């Protein structure tokens with residue numbers, strides 16, 4: 447289903463400061479939302495979230511099921527009432543727990559698109575898109591409505607489809623119509639809750655590319671919820687990785703992947719090799735570690751790591767090189783235990799030294815080594831990230 451919550455800005459609304467068009471589209475400060483479950487226990491669905499979304503920015507909320515993504519989105523939309531915190535949209539306070547401000551959803555000047563982009567099957571494309579304009583009693587004339595609808599259908603590239611019914615269109619066309627409906631009132635903020643999760647994999651990929659293309663071209667701001675890391679990496683300007691109602695890391699996809707700030711993020715995004723270590727020496731960000739495979743050098747990925755700390759050393763399987771002897775970094779001898787040819791890549795499982803510590807190394811193409819071979823695993827010190835042990839589970 448798609449809900450249409452957008453209206454013209456209301457001058458009577460509470461204004462913290464004059465709306466700055468270059469300022470954030472959304473500002474969340476310490477937003478918390480608790481649910482009381484049927485058994486009387488309390489779920490901290492949102493646990494102190496602070497987040498800004500810039501104009502034209504695509505922010506993805508990524509995390510496993512139950513981590514609070516939908517609740518956060520609904521709280522922004524005003525479909526859930528937060529227990530704590532403040533929410534500004536377009537520089538206007540729409541929620542403030544302390545001051546008792548709560549602007550209703552239909553006056554928050556945003557649109558929300560739910561699963562599958564569901565359009566009304568009994569309405570033509572034109573009428574689907576005109577719906578939000580007609581349903582809010584804005585008293586637009588027929589000609590004004592036609593002009594707005596046709597304009598936005600042109601914008602999303604389906605200008606010729608106004609008379610068709612959704613059932614007669616491809617998934618890509620339906621997505622465009624759903625976007626047209628979200629944008630028809632001139633809004634520039636769209637919230638998405640796993641819109642592609644019911645679509646099969648191949649089509650999903652196509653729709654994702656199209657959505658990316660349209661968002662970057664049209665420039666509306668988006669908050670997009672998904673549990674699919676590939677979707678997040680592809681669509682996002684910035685990803686907010688969520689766990690247990692908190693934003694665990696907020697950054698551009700590249701850094702979320704290559705510089706995870708916790709084991710939680712390192713393990714949720716992609717795959718990672720982890721092994722236990724003890725900090726032997728600290729030199730700024732550079733650390734010397736004792737590991738089961740011998741001494742190693744890595745970088746501190748969190749603050750406050752000190753000599754003697756039990757830590758975890760991590761690296762991505764593709765950051766390692768096999769049988770490469772370089773003067774710098776870590777070179778660990780080992781034995782090839784398993785070689786898995788996966789087509790584009792080969793995964794090699796290596797048992798390090800005299801230990802039972804196994805690591806996975808991913809290389810492009812076919813492997814030249816075989817099971818039982820002696821081999822070395824090379825990981826540069828920059829690629830070996832050292833993290834506090836902490837809980838991996840959110």
Ligand SMILES: Nc1ncnc2c1ncn2[C@@H]1O[C@H](COP(=O)(O)OP(=O)(O)O)[C@@H](O)[C@H]1O
Nearest residue numbers: 481482483489491510511512513514515516517
């Ligand atoms: N209406 C509700 N009543 C009670 N608990 C809820 C309600 N909605 C969500 N929750 C709980 O809040 C947490 C976050 O849920 P949700 O935001 O739906 O997660 P996600 O969208 O990331 O899967 C979960 O523990 C869920 O069970």
Ligand SMILES: [Mg+2]
Nearest residue numbers: 512515516517
């Ligand atoms: Mg959800």
